[in-house]
Amino acid sequence: MNAFLRFIVLSPALLSATSFPALRNFDFSVATRPLALQYTLQRHGISALRSLKTTDFWLFGTHETPSKIAQAIWLLICGYGDAAHEVLLGVNATNQDIAEYAATHPGQTSWHQDHPLEDVNDLVHSLIHRYEGDFMGEGGHSGFENAKYWAAGGPKEYKNFGNTDAASSVSLIHKALLQWSSLHTPKIAADVVSTNSARIHSIIASGGKRRQVVVAPGCWDPFAFIDLCSTAEQLSSLEQDQLKILQEFELRLLLRYVLLEQRGCDLEILLSGEEQQ
Numbered sequence: 001m002n003a004f005l006r007f008i009v010l011s012p013a014l015l016s017a018t019s020f021p022a023l024r025n026f027d028f029s030v031a032t033r034p035l036a037l038q039y040t041l042q043r044h045g046i047s048a049l050r051s052l053k054t055t056d057f058w059l060f061g062t063h064e065t066p067s068k069i070a071q072a073i074w075l076l077i078c079g080y081g082d083a084a085h086e087v088l089l090g091v092n093a094t095n096q097d098i099a100e101y102a103a104t105h106p107g108q109t110s111w112h113q114d115h116p117l118e119d120v121n122d123l124v125h126s127l128i129h130r131y132e133g134d135f136m137g138e139g140g141h142s143g144f145e146n147a148k149y150w151a152a153g154g155p156k157e158y159k160n161f162g163n164t165d166a167a168s169s170v171s172l173i174h175k176a177l178l179q180w181s182s183l184h185t186p187k188i189a190a191d192v193v194s195t196n197s198a199r200i201h202s203i204i205a206s207g208g209k210r211r212q213v214v215v216a217p218g219c220w221d222p223f224a225f226i227d228l229c230s231t232a233e234q235l236s237s238l239e240q241d242q243l244k245i246l247q248e249f250e251l252r253l254l255l256r257y258v259l260l261e262q263r264g265c266d267l268e269i270l271l272s273g274e275e276q277q
């Protein structure tokens, strides 16, 4: 199993990494895919910045602080899983004392009401728990189980996925994943897309119960995607490679989504040809 996939699927150590400098844990495949420079500015007088998309400027753009979701994704890429998880829950550089008090006094503060979780936040939350893998996490459930809980909106408990209800932001992201996986990861597309008939999954619900969710036919199946990650070791190396690039795309897509949203851009661009490359 290659290094990135292991990071994505298995390693809990990364999620508690405290001593690693940024980027150390993330395999950008530099060793096997060197980043050749084109020197378009020096050789042709054309700045490389011209080929960046607007949203690629976020780190040095004119906008204020990136949203908490963008910050969480960045922390995750740097291997700081716990920090990413906390940022999603509303913790930031100035409210750590309040967060710590709330965490040690459950039910006695208004933390949850004061820090509502948006739908896209839930998707990133799900992804963090998926990276946690088989390890036991919150509520005595494995990372994979909690990943499905959040993929279904956490306490919002969405039931239908695909053509029907679900939040529009989640539907858009699922559509983009559906399109991209059909084009770029055909070996595993049939696993992560419900084909001819609706699929039903049993997932954990609040209060230690289980409940069922339904994925409409021909749609992105976020629960099957988590299942596929949980069995990654049994896949062929070609399937593992495709699972790896699909997870990379998912991270980029979520980051792009939140940056576009913060700038008030048209989010449908995520379904256009350029973004799907």
Ligand SMILES: *[C@@H]1O[C@H](CO)[C@@H](O)[C@H](O)[C@H]1NC(C)=O
Pocket (backbone or CB within 6 Å): 090, 091, 092, 093, 094, 095
């Ligand atoms: C931190 O979160 C609090 C809410 O708990 C918010 O009022 C404050 O503006 C945030 N600070 C920063 C620097 O984002």
